[in-house]
Amino acid sequence: MKKSFLIVSAAVLALSVAAEASAALRVITTTQDLAAIVTEIGGDKVSVESLARGYQDPHFVEPKPSFVFKLYAADLLVVVGRELEAAWLPALITQSRNSKLQPGGAGYFDASQTARILDVPTGPITRAMGDVHPLGNPHYWLDPGNGRRIAKALQGKLSQMSSGDAAYFAQRYEDFARRLTEAEARWKAALAPYRGTKIVTYHRSWTNFAEAFGLDVVGYVEPKPGIPPSPAHTLNLIHEMKRQGIKLILVEPYFDLKTPNAIARETGARVLVMPPSVGGVKEAADYLRLFDYNVALLISTVKSATGL
Numbered sequence: 690m691k692k693s694f695l696i697v698s699a700a701v702l703a704l705s706v707a708a709e710a711s712a713a714l715r716v717i718t719t720t721q722d723l724a725a726i727v728t729e730i731g732g733d734k735v736s737v738e739s740l741a742r743g744y745q746d747p748h749f750v751e752p753k754p755s756f757v758f759k760l761y762a763a764d765l766l767v768v769v770g771r772e773l774e775a776a777w778l779p780a781l782i783t784q785s786r787n788s789k790l791q792p793g794g795a796g797y798f799d800a801s802q803t804a805r806i807l808d809v810p811t812g813p814i815t816r817a818m819g820d821v822h823p824l825g826n827p828h829y830w831l832d833p834g835n836g837r838r839i840a841k842a843l844q845g846k847l848s849q850m851s852s853g854d855a856a857y858f859a860q861r862y863e864d865f866a867r868r869l870t871e872a873e874a875r876w877k878a879a880l881a882p883y884r885g886t887k888i889v890t891y892h893r894s895w896t897n898f899a900e901a902f903g904l905d906v907v908g909y910v911e912p913k914p915g916i917p918p919s920p921a922h923t924l925n926l927i928h929e930m931k932r933q934g935i936k937l938i939l940v941e942p943y944f945d946l947k948t949p950n951a952i953a954r955e956t957g958a959r960v961l962v963m964p965p966s967v968g969g970v971k972e973a974a975d976y977l978r979l980f981d982y983n984v985a986l987l988i989s990t991v992k993s994a995t996g997l
């Protein structure tokens with residue numbers, strides 16, 4: 690009698706643990722930046738996992754079979770959008786057979802919808818000549834203002850999906866927005882002496898960051914976003930950097946340093962490998978710490994490169 694009672698109790702316990710586990714919203718994001726913001730808002734009411742790692746090129750992530758299973762089991766998929774994931778995500782969504790996660794579905798959330806997007810083409814929309822930014826610049830999370838907008842939109846989405854937790858998500862959004870606003874003032878003050886510093890970047894990843902913090906991006910190692918450097922373009926860039934006295938080349942961690950190093954040798958510029966995403970280096974462990982890390986790194990490099 691007692692033994693069977695214990696067995697039944699164990700079974701009930703197992704069932705309630707399973708129910709508890711499934712009560713949390715299962716969120717999958719494409720990038721660690723989005724996962725970090727989901728965590729800020731969702732807290733322990735959501736489980737969240739990113740498909741790409743922060744040290745990978747988010748345009749070209751190698752799909753793994755495990756991604757399909759993660760998508761199959763998810764309640765919500767959060768994407769950067771603007772075709773950032775166009776090369777690898779659509780096939781995975783189809784293979785997951787999760788109807789909620791199909792574009793337009795209740796569990797598909799495009800974070801670019803409420804963000805401020807730069808570099809939006811004014812002509813016909815095309816991926817002509819391999820430009821991987823046909824719908825505007827998809828690296829928009831590097832503006833703290835967009836971090837705040839994404840967080841607010843996620844608060845709305847999570848509250849809609851789990852209405853009993855709406856007050857909890859609202860409180861967490863307020864806390865995140867307060868910390869972000871304080872940090873943003875600190876970052877802007879620290880970078881104020883370097884406003885107008887002219888830089889070159891490898892990929893067009895830093896457009897929003899440069900606008901937010903007053904840097905002047907005057908050229909790119911890539912001739913077009915997603916197109917590898919060519920000798921003619923590199924020669925033009927070297928000429929322009931010498932003419933304008935540009936001393937800094939920002940390179941995302943996933944690009945080959947051969948061309949940036951060659952340009953640096955010709956121009957006397959410094960090459961700075963800077964992570965554009967949470968998880969790009971271990972110090973950039975969440976959204977605020979990504980900026981903390983990059984602002985400090987940028988200041989120390991500009992100081993030593995220009996003697997300011």
Ligand SMILES: [Zn+2]
Nearest residue numbers: 748892893914
């Ligand atoms: Zn890009």
